[in-house]
Amino acid sequence: MNLVERVASRVNALPILNRISPSAVGAHSEEAQQGYLKSQRLALQAAREIKAMLDEGWTEKRTARLMDTWLRDNGVHNFFHHSFVWFGDRTRFVGVKSYGDYGPGNNVLQEGDSVILDVAPIVDGYISDIGFSYCLGTNQEYERGRKLLCDLRDKIPQIVNGSSIGREACAAVDELIRDAGFDNIHETYPFKVLGHRVHQVKDQTAQFHYLNFGWQSFWAFLSRGLFGQLMNENHEGPLAGLWAIEPHIGGKGWGAKFEEILVVDENGARWLEQDSTQNSVAP
Amino acid sequence: MAQLKLTQRCEQIRGLDTAWLEGGNENGPIMLFMHGYPDTPESWSSQFPHFLEHFHVIAPYSRGTFPSAPSKQVRRYGNPSTALDYLAILDRATHGNRNKPVIAVGHDLGAVHAWYLSNLLGKRLKGMVVINGLSVPQMASRLTQFQQQKKSWYIYAFQLPRLPELVLRRFPGRLISFAHRQAKLRPDLRPRIAHTVKGLVNPVNQYRAHVRMLPWELGERAPVVQAPVMVLWGENDPFLINPRHDEIAAYARNFTIRMLPGSHWVHREKPDLVNQLIGEFAQQSLETHA
Numbered sequence: 001m002n003l004v005e006r007v008a009s010r011v012n013a014l015p016i017l018n019r020i021s022p023s024a025v026g027a028h029s030e031e032a033q034q035g036y037l038k039s040q041r042l043a044l045q046a047a048r049e050i051k052a053m054l055d056e057g058w059t060e061k062r063t064a065r066l067m068d069t070w071l072r073d074n075g076v077h078n079f080f081h082h083s084f085v086w087f088g089d090r091t092r093f094v095g096v097k098s099y100g101d102y103g104p105g106n107n108v109l110q111e112g113d114s115v116i117l118d119v120a121p122i123v124d125g126y127i128s129d130i131g132f133s134y135c136l137g138t139n140q141e142y143e144r145g146r147k148l149l150c151d152l153r154d155k156i157p158q159i160v161n162g163s164s165i166g167r168e169a170c171a172a173v174d175e176l177i178r179d180a181g182f183d184n185i186h187e188t189y190p191f192k193v194l195g196h197r198v199h200q201v202k203d204q205t206a207q208f209h210y211l212n213f214g215w216q217s218f219w220a221f222l223s224r225g226l227f228g229q230l231m232n233e234n235h236e237g238p239l240a241g242l243w244a245i246e247p248h249i250g251g252k253g254w255g256a257k258f259e260e261i262l263v264v265d266e267n268g269a270r271w272l273e274q275d276s277t278q279n280s281v282a283p
Numbered sequence: 284m285a286q287l288k289l290t291q292r293c294e295q296i297r298g299l300d301t302a303w304l305e306g307g308n309e310n311g312p313i314m315l316f317m318h319g320y321p322d323t324p325e326s327w328s329s330q331f332p333h334f335l336e337h338f339h340v341i342a343p344y345s346r347g348t349f350p351s352a353p354s355k356q357v358r359r360y361g362n363p364s365t366a367l368d369y370l371a372i373l374d375r376a377t378h379g380n381r382n383k384p385v386i387a388v389g390h391d392l393g394a395v396h397a398w399y400l401s402n403l404l405g406k407r408l409k410g411m412v413v414i415n416g417l418s419v420p421q422m423a424s425r426l427t428q429f430q431q432q433k434k435s436w437y438i439y440a441f442q443l444p445r446l447p448e449l450v451l452r453r454f455p456g457r458l459i460s461f462a463h464r465q466a467k468l469r470p471d472l473r474p475r476i477a478h479t480v481k482g483l484v485n486p487v488n489q490y491r492a493h494v495r496m497l498p499w500e501l502g503e504r505a506p507v508v509q510a511p512v513m514v515l516w517g518e519n520d521p522f523l524i525n526p527r528h529d530e531i532a533a534y535a536r537n538f539t540i541r542m543l544p545g546s547h548w549v550h551r552e553k554p555d556l557v558n559q560l561i562g563e564f565a566q567q568s569l570e571t572h573a
Contacts, residue, residue, distance in 0.1 A: 053367075053370050053403070055381075055403065055404065055405025055406070055407070056405040056406060057402050057403070057404075057405050057506055057509070058402065058403060058405075059402070059503065059504075059505075059506060061502070061503045061504075062402065062403070062503055062505075065363050065499065065503070066363050066366065066367060066403075069358075069363035069364055069367060070297070070367060072356075072358065073297040073298065073359065073364055073367070074297060074298065075298075106503070106504045106506075108506050
């Protein structure tokens with residue numbers, strides 16, 4: 001399967017696919033980057049607002065629904081994916097056996113639980129995808145994990161700058177997580193992705209979703225050959241473009257992640273969000 | 284220092300003007316009054332004076348009830364948006380102090396909001412009083428009961444597009460009087476402000492939103508409310524059949540049901556009795572769960 005995926009990760013370069021959907025590989029205009037940034041900031045604002053209200057007794061489903069509602073009330077019509085919310089040991093995917101299990105469940109938030117909020121709205125046609133972590137109460141190991149996430153955010157642009165293909169970047173991030181004594185949880189994601197490309201789409205009114213993902217996410221990936229859109233251990237294609245990077249770590253009974261857009265162009269790799277008070281690891 | 288008069292506040296919450304009445308003892312626990320349809324917070328006018336001295340009283344105008352702005356989107360009248368509105372109101376009224384204990388009181392559709400909100404207030408919620416009203420899942424469980432369906436005919440009528448608005452604009456006073464007559468509510472006890480067209484037409488969307496969002500609401504499986512719950516029920520309600528023990532037990536761990544002589548607006552018909560019961564319940568809940 002690895003060999004197949006490696007070959008497939010170059011499929012997006014086929015001219016026929018470019019005629020179906022414009023390639024997401026390459027530089028994005030300043031205007032487009034501002035569009036993605038606006039989308040990402042709104043998503044992170046939603047996560048922070050919900051985090052501020054979160055209390056014992058909230059369920060994953062209700063939290064996810066309130067986060068989607070907050071975004072819809074602020075003008076979002078469509079989602080690349082709706083809100084994923086995980087509490088407690090589900091933040092490291094304990095009990096997740098199939099794709100259907102990733103969706104928000106009836107788990108109730110309790111004191112000391114870790115929390116992950118992950119949502120991908122489409123704002124004016126620009127997809128963003130964010131992940132935000134939090135712990136209700138105090139947990140020293142979790143705090144150490146949060147520090148690692150901050151380190152990873154600092155180091156990932158340098159790692160990507162030093163990598164010619166996604167496979168190398170994934171291996172370097174994996175090494176940092178294991179060296180710090182934590183588990184690599186994004187390894188258990190579908191296709192073991194560390195990240196995926198983000199796209200500009202038409203802000204359609206038609207809404208259909210499957211397994212929490214909007215139909216435009218399936219179209220955006222499949223019409224571009226899927227594998228070239230995913231940064232994982234088999235990625236061999238060019239790195240230029242915009243990536244939603246989502247390192248996810250785990251400790252005993254908890255998980256934590258961040259997710260935000262990384263820009264890779266002729267000037268190298270950098271986070272789209274340059275304001276340190278607004279990024280996905282800021283409290 | 285208790286402010287024995289309520290003031291009306293109106294602020295933008297997620298892009299829409301959202302209003303509430305506020306007053307009383309700012310250092311006291313919060314008593315959150317949630318009104319139903321076709322009412323406004325004025326329907327609690329017999330309760331406010333009783334609680335202003337010891338409680339920080341907050342009474343929101345539900346979405347679309349003037350001066351809370353209407354929305355073109357029906358889902359904005361549903362439980363998730365309303366809960367976000369009410370949580371934001373609590374935050375603004377308390378300057379972000381999330382340690383203040385809350386006693387939630389809801390009547391009719393306000394009870395729907397209270398049940399939904401009860402799972403979101405965490406340990407802040409010390410007690411909830413529900414007056415002639417049910418949560419959406421409780422109401423849905425009555426779909427098979429013919430007696431309830433007969434009493435709920437207006438909920439179905441409100442699902443029709445445009446027609447309810449046309450009728451309500453044309454005959455606002457008559458329709459409200461009809462509802463009050465059905466409940467045998469004496470004219471001097473009828474809330475005044477409900478007669479305004481603005482307070483009457485837009486909130487019809489609340490019924491539409493609850494029906495449209497029913498599948499999601501039933502799929503959520505709300506956790507059991509941990510704080511004590513007191514159900515006060517006017518036993519001659521023309522719109523709701525009397526509650527069963529098991530209906531409440533499925534959603535509340537610790538509850539009492541008090542059947543009262545009266546109708547749908549029992550808090551207006553028997554204000555002294557209702558105030559006394561709420562007061563005793565609040566005091567006991569606050570002491571037990573301090």
